Amino acid sequence: MKHLFPFFLTTLFFFLTKISLVFSITNLPLQLISLLTLKSSLHDHQNTFNDWDPTLAFARPGSHIWCSWSGIKCDKKTNQITSLDLSNRNLSGTIPEDIRNLVHLHHLNLSGNALEGTLQTVIFELPFLKTLDISHNLFNSTFPLGVSRLKSLTYLNAYSNNFIGPLPEEVAQIPNLEYLNFGGNYFKGLIPKSYGGLAKLKFLHLAGNLLNGPVLPELGFLKQLEHVEIGYQNFTGVVPAEFSSLSNLTYLDISLANLSGNLPVGLCNLTNLETLFLFKNHFYGTIPSSFARLTSLKSLDLSDNHLSGTIPEGFSGLKELTVLNLMNNNLTGEIPQGIGELPNLELLALWNNSLTGILPQKLGSNAKLQKLDVSSNYLSGPIPPNLCLSNNLVKLILFSNQFVGEVPSSLANCTALFRFRIQNNRLNGSIPLGFGILPNLAYLDLSKNNFTGPIPEDLGNAATLAYLNISENSFNSKLPEGIWSSPSLQIFSASYSGLVGKIPNFKGCKAFYRIELEGNNLTGSIPWDIEHCEKLICMNFRRNSLTGIIPWEISAIPSLTEVDLSHNFLTGTIPSNFANSTTIENFNVSYNQLTGPVPSSGSIFSSLHFSSFIGNEGLCGAVLQKPCGTDGLAAGAAEIKPQTKKTAGAIVWIMAAAFGIGLFVLIAGSRCFHAKYSQRFSVEREVGPWKLTAFQRLNFTADDVLERLAMTDKILGMGSTGTVFKAEMPGGETIAVKKLWGKHKETIRKRRGVLAEVDVLGNVRHRNIVRLLGCCSNNECTMLLYEYMPNGSxxxxxxxxxxxxxxxxxxxxxxxxxxxxxxxxxxxxxxxxxxxxxxxxxxxxxxxxxxxxxxxxxxxxxxxxxxxxxxxxxxxxxxxxxxxxxxxxxxxxxxxxxxxxxxxxxxxxxxxxxxxxxxxxxxxxxxxxxxxxxxxxxxxxxxxxxxxxxxxxxxxxxxxxxxxxxxxxxxxxxxxxxxxxxxxxxxxxxxxxxxxxxxxxxxxxxxxxxxxxxxxxx
CATH class of the missing domain: 1.10.510.10 (Transferase(Phosphotransferase) domain 1)
Incomplete structure (x- = not known):
């Protein structure tokens, strides 16, 4: 009995401790109980509740320790919780009923989480709530009744959820509401007329829903409105004239809303307006000259309409303007010169109109201009000299106009420049030196002008340049020796540019996808080291004066699709390796001096039209329906064979391919065997306990999954990583379970693939991405749990x-x-x-x-x-x-x-x-x-x-x-x-x-x- 005495004392002590703990819990404050219930009801995938530790509350009653927890603010005098911020924690689950005990809560922020289903109405029982933010969640029901009970509410944000049905009319009964955001949902129908009674409303955002009918005129009676976004809908009619009474309005966006008619002249009364977006509608007529009275305007976007007439001269007086977008209209006349002197202008987009005259010559003089696009107009005169006065200019798009003169040398020093397009103009002179050393320039198109002189050598050193087009100019000069060394250049076009001399060696040609040198006066042979252009897809050297043979190395470029060497003076044979290409779609060597047979052993050349080879008297073969001599090569023909090391390399590739095919057959056979004889899922208790990692609230356990899989033979499919089963959980929920292939030599590698899927899917949320519910795993097996898709794939x-x-x-x-x-x-x-x-x-x-x-x-x-x-x-x-x-x-x-x-x-x-x-x-x-x-x-x-x-x-x-x-x-x-x-x-x-x-x-x-x-x- 003595040896049982210590055990008895330990047990007694443990029992008394439990009684004490239970007694302590029953005496905890309601606030703390509510917080702990909230913590247990929400799935915290990122462990953001790690500092919500109630231990000190047991040790120090009355300490109000929860007031120091993350996301919580308390009144300093009463220690009552007044603010609860759980935003951006990736939480899922439901809000518990106990939250009603936080009766002194003024601010509740649940935004940026994964809460779904129906919004819990218990939130509407918080009597002193002033701000409620549930934006960026997945609530997918109609908006529930009861929100009108929040009589103190001033701020309601439900942006970017999946709410459906009509807009809740009950919102109009909240007397003090100042901020209302129902944008980015799926509300449909009309804007309720009762919304015109929200007398204190300052912010209204309904954009991006399925609303229709006319824009509610009663919104014009809300005199306190400062911000209105109601676009991205399928409205009918015009902008209500009543909107001209919104004297406090600073922001108005009714873009992409199917509106029509003339632009409302009455908007000129909104003298506090800073942003006006009416783009992508069906407005017609002229831009009202009275808009020049909107002197507070910072951003004006009237693009993608059917507007005609001229740009009002009064726009030169909009000194606060930073953004002016009028593109894709039918505007005519000249651009007011005063627009070039606007002190804050950062973006000017006037492309695809019919504007004439010269570009304001003081554009950029404010040193703030970042983007200028006036392409596809009828503008003339010189390019303004100070467009990049303080190196802020990022995009300069001037193509398809009638600009003349030289390119300002200052642009070649514009280090911020990323995109520069001036093709299809009448510019002349030489290309300034310096574009090749610009650190951010990625796109440069100078084609279809009258440029002359040498092509700058520094273009071969361009660090970020990916696209360079200098076609259809009159350089009458050589290509720079280092042009192929540009590390990022992918597309180079210099067709019909008066190029002379030889094609430089291709050493360093790594990134090029397309090289176009058509219609020049290039001489000499095609450099043999063209194989360095290993990514090349298209090469067009037609209509030059190239001589020598077609290098065999061209046929070794792995992804070459288009080859045009026509209208040159090439000799020798067509390398037979071309016939084995699986990528060639177009191959033209017509009008040269080639001899010998056209390769026909493969399927590529036999499918090409004979016109690809005409103009070569010495060519023969089945494609041309011209028999060759018995020696297989016409007299004087010579084919340069690959070097020995390339033959050896080909043998290695062939052996590798054979091994790969064998491995494929082996894997395919094993899977077929598995599919035929493994009709039921074998749920063996693998080594180690099963662990269920949930990415949202689940009503089942790992044991439930295993038990249900043991009872199912419903296989939805098989993939490279495993088998997918359909399983019904005890609560009636149907899920899809993906089990990793087991007992396989590549299990470890494929397990890594599945875990990669967990890592990816566990962090993405989108309605067009399949939802990952959780992951079951132990030491030897992994199963992914997905939402079930009833319509298959x-x-x-x-x-x-x-x-x-x-x-x-x-x-x-x-x-x-x-x-x-x-x-x-x-x-x-x-x-x-x-x-x-x-x-x-x-x-x-x-x-x-x-x-x-x-x-x-x-x-x-x-x-x-x-x-x-x-x-x-x-x-x-x-x-x-x-x-x-x-x-x-x-x-x-x-x-x-x-x-x-x-x-x-x-x-x-x-x-x-x-x-x-x-x-x-x-x-x-x-x-x-x-x-x-x-x-x-x-x-x-x-x-x-x-x-x-x-x-x-x-x-x-x-x-x-x-x-x-x-x-x-x-x-x-x-x-x-x-x-x-x-x-x-x-x-x-x-x-x-x-x-x-x-x-x-x-x-x-x-x-x-x-x-x-x-x-x-x-």
Missing amino acids: LDDLLHGKNKDANLVADWLTRYKIALGVAHGICYLHHDCDPVIVHRDLKPSNILLDGDLEARVADFGVAKLIQCDESMSVIAGSYGYIAPEYAYTLQVDEKSDIYSYGVVLLEILSGKRSVEPGFGDGNSIVDWVKTKIKTKNGVNDVLDKNAGASCHSVREEMMLLLRVALLCTSRNPADRPSMRDVISMLQEAKPKRKLPGTVGAGDNAIAAKPLAQKANVEC
């Missing part, structure tokens, strides 16, 4: 055996999916920091929810782009990999854009990316590009099941086909950004109602799927 939709014929025939649905995918990829490329490149975009990785909204999935090979880096292995799927990626392993957004273009082609054609009918080694990209070159070939490309036989649908599909071809350009520099893709898709938007709609432009806010599916009508 885009691959199922387009190519599945059980595809819904009616669904496939719906072009509107296909367009909606294409646009949704674009928004998802755009988010990864432009809104994530660091940038995320998916690297395996294809239809099977595009999932469809219940509303057929596209969700981009499978991030197992996604790459975070933090700097320029290459991958050690090629990741992605055959048929979707960008051509330059296959040999450079360079990771950037352009790879995804190429893959997106392939997906677009599948959506348009209904065909897979690779099909036997395309020919050996050809993908859908090759097939489409071949088809569209033939008469009526487009008819074979566009899927008739999608409605291509209907004229209106066919026109819409043609617009998307152009986008797809741009995205699949072999030259990455020619591919648009994802923001540009979205803009082009918006321009191609079907005229009928879409199953889901989105906003337009770079700043667009995506919109909500509509309730009904539209039908295609001819």
Whole structure:
């Protein structure tokens, strides 16, 4: 019994401690209990609640320790919590009922989190609440009733959520409301008339919803309004005349709102107005001269309308103006010279009008000018000399005018200059020395002018220059010796520029994608070291006086697509290695002095037109239907064979390819075996305990997942990293579970891929990106838990055996999916920091929810782009990999854009990316590009099941086909950004109602799927 006595004392002590602890908890202040309940109800993925430690509260009752916790402020006299700020913590879950106990709360900020579902109405029970911020969350219901109980509320911000239904009229019953932001949601219908009764309202933001009807005139009665943003809607009618009474207004934005009529003259009464945005509407008529009375104006944007007439002379008196955008209208006349003297002007955009006269010669004299674009007008005279007086000028765009004189030498010293385009003018003189040493210059286009003299040597040293075009000038000089050494230069065009002498050696040619030297007087031979241009896609040396043979090294450039050496004096044979190229699309050596057979052993040359070889009397072969001599080479012909080391290298590559094919067969065989005989999921208790990491509030445990998987045989699919199962959780929730392949030699590597997917998906939030619920793992197995997508994948939709014929025939649905995918990829490329490149975009990785909204999935090979880096292995799927990626392993957004273009082609054609009918080694990209070159070939490309036989649908599909071809350009520099893709898709938007709609432009806010599916009508 003695040995049990110490155990008895320990147990007693533990029991008494527990009683004491329970007693202490029951005596804790309600404020602390509410905070601890709040902490336990929210999923804190980033452990931001780590300082909410109640330990000291037990040890020191009455200490009010919570007043020092992060996000909390207390009244210094009463110690009551008055402010709770939980913003930007990536929290998910729900707000507990106990928050009502924080009765003295004045300020509640829940913005920048992942809260979803219905907004908890318990928040409306806080009697003294003055500010409520729930912006940048995922609330996706109608706005709940009860907000009118917040009688003290002055600030309500619900921006960027997924609220649906009508705008809540109840808001109008909040007597002291000064700030109201419901922008960036999916509210639809009219602006309630009751909003005209918010007498104290100073800030109103409703932009980016689905509102329609006329702009509410009653808003003009809100005399306290200072800030109004109500654009990005589908309104009808005009700007209400009542708005001219808003004398306190400083900011008015009704852009992209489908408004029409004349610009309202009454707006000139808003003398406090600092910002006026009315761009992308249908306004016509002249710009009212009375707008010159808006002397407080800092930003004026009337672009993308149908305005005519002249720019009011009175704009010269708008001394506060920093931004003036009037582009894309029908303006005529001269630019008021006084605009050049505006002391604060930073951005002037007047492009695509019909303006005449000279550019104000004092532009830039204020030393603040950053961007000037007056392209595509009829302007004349010299370029102002002081545009970059204080090195602030970033963009100077003057192309397609009638400017004369020389380029001011001061521009060659403008270190801030990033983009300089002056092509298609009448400029003369020589190019100033200095552009090559500008540290930020990336784009320089001097083409189609009358420049003469030497081409500056320093262009070969340009550190950041990626695009250089000096075509169609009259230099009558040599190319600089170091022109190919520019480290960033990708596109160089100097066609028809009067170049003489020899082509410099290509040593240092690393980044070039396109070299165009057509129509000059170049002599000598093509340098043998052209193989250094290893990224070259297009080389055009036609119409020169080149001699010598065609170097064999050209055929060794791995991604070469276009070769034009026609109209020269080349001799010798066509290197036979060209026939083995899988990338050549155009090859023209016509009108030279070549001899010998045209290679025909491969499929490339046999598909080329005979005109590519005419004008060479000594050429022969099947392509020309001209038999060759028995010796295989015509008399005097000589073919320069590759050196021995290249033959050895080829053997190494062949052996490597054979090994890769064998490995592929082995892996494919093992997966087929697994798919055939592993019909049920084997849930073995792997080594180590299971751990569930949740990225939002889950109503199940890891054991629930394991138990349900043991009962299911529903396999949704198999990928390179594992099998995906459908599983119903105990609470009725259906999820998708992705289990990593087990018992496999490459398990560790693929496990890393899945964990990479966790790392990527756990930090992204977008309606077009699949939602990762959590991750189950132990020492030997990993499972990812996703939201279940009931409509499968885009691959199922387009190519599945059980595809819904009616669904496939719906072009509107296909367009909606294409646009949704674009928004998802755009988010990864432009809104994530660091940038995320998916690297395996294809239809099977595009999932469809219940509303057929596209969700981009499978991030197992996604790459975070933090700097320029290459991958050690090629990741992605055959048929979707960008051509330059296959040999450079360079990771950037352009790879995804190429893959997106392939997906677009599948959506348009209904065909897979690779099909036997395309020919050996050809993908859908090759097939489409071949088809569209033939008469009526487009008819074979566009899927008739999608409605291509209907004229209106066919026109819409043609617009998307152009986008797809741009995205699949072999030259990455020619591919648009994802923001540009979205803009082009918006321009191609079907005229009928879409199953889901989105906003337009770079700043667009995506919109909500509509309730009904539209039908295609001819």
